[in-house]
Amino acid sequence: MKLQNRIALLSTLKEYLIENGEELQRIKHSASVHNGWFTIEFIDIAIKNITEQFLDTEKLTVWISHYFLDDTIVPKNVGIVMAGNIPLVGFHDFLCVFISGHKQTIKLSSKDDILLKHLVSKMCTWDAxxxxxxxxAAILKGCDGYIATGSNNSARYFDYYFAKYPSIIRKNRTSVAILRGDESIESLEKLSDDIHIFFGLGCRNVTKIYVPQVYDFVRLLQSFHRYKHFA
Incomplete structure (x- = not known):
């Protein structure tokens, strides 16, 4: 499959996600029922981020222009162990391997084993x-390299199992915010999103805030009010 064909497929995928037809809505509902942390609202946010940041044709073209992607390569098989903390969290790993022209065998998390399978099945209908x-696959064996994301504990096992292969192993990570006290309401509201979206389960979610010793928390707490239904 040539690079331009892969880009065209991703463009079709973007259109499918934006269209949000009845079939996709049923799949999102199934994913939400399967995992209560995957609310429809947060699935939609994840999909919006994917369509705007990862599947935009212009951005894709600029991104791949920094790399030499050869249509004549002999594809290797990359095993991907995906996390399941937020909807479609492993999509970028999937995208990177696909756009590069290599094959991939994916082990999905049991927490997020509906959405990506559906998207891949749609891609197969557009191009067999x-x-x-x-x-x-439920178990990854015989791959040429591995990408694995998990907890600090599971990362130790990944390091052991994949020691003989090229690999990228990711552990637990979270984000922090440093406030000076002069932030605008708009900035605080965006920080509130970074704290609360996906119920704080994403690696980019802010889980710790540093403030000056003398700090007025009133405006910060006010920015949290729109998420008070989480309590």
């Missing part, structure tokens, strides 16, 4: 050749 590049 996709099935030669993307597969799913």
């Amino acid at each position: 050749g996709v099935a030669d590049y993307i597969s799913f």
Whole structure:
């Protein structure tokens, strides 16, 4: 499959996600029922981020222009262990391997094993050749390299199991915010989003805030009010 074909497929995927037809709505509902942390609202946010940041044709073209992608390569098979803390959290790993022209075998988290499978199945209906590049497995064996995301504890096992192969192993991570006290209401509201979206389960969610020793928390707490239904 040539690079331009892969880009065209991703463009079609973007259109499908934006259209948000009945079929996709049923899949989102199933994912939400399967995992109560995956509310429809947060699934939609994840999809919006993917369509705007990862599947925009212009951004994709600029991104891949920094790399040499050869249509004549002999594809290797990359095993991907995906996390399941937020909806479609492993999409960027999937995208990177797919756009590079390599094959991938994906082990999905039991917490998020509906959405990506559906998207790949749609891609296969648009181009049957996709099935030669993307597969799913309960156990990863015989891959040429691995990308694995998990907890600090599971990362120790990944390091052991994949020690003989090229690999990227990701552990727990979270984000912090440093406030000076002169932030605008708009900035505080964006910080509130960074804290509360996905119920704070994402690695980019802010879980710790540093403030000056003398700090007025009133405006910060006011910015949290729109998420008071979480309590």
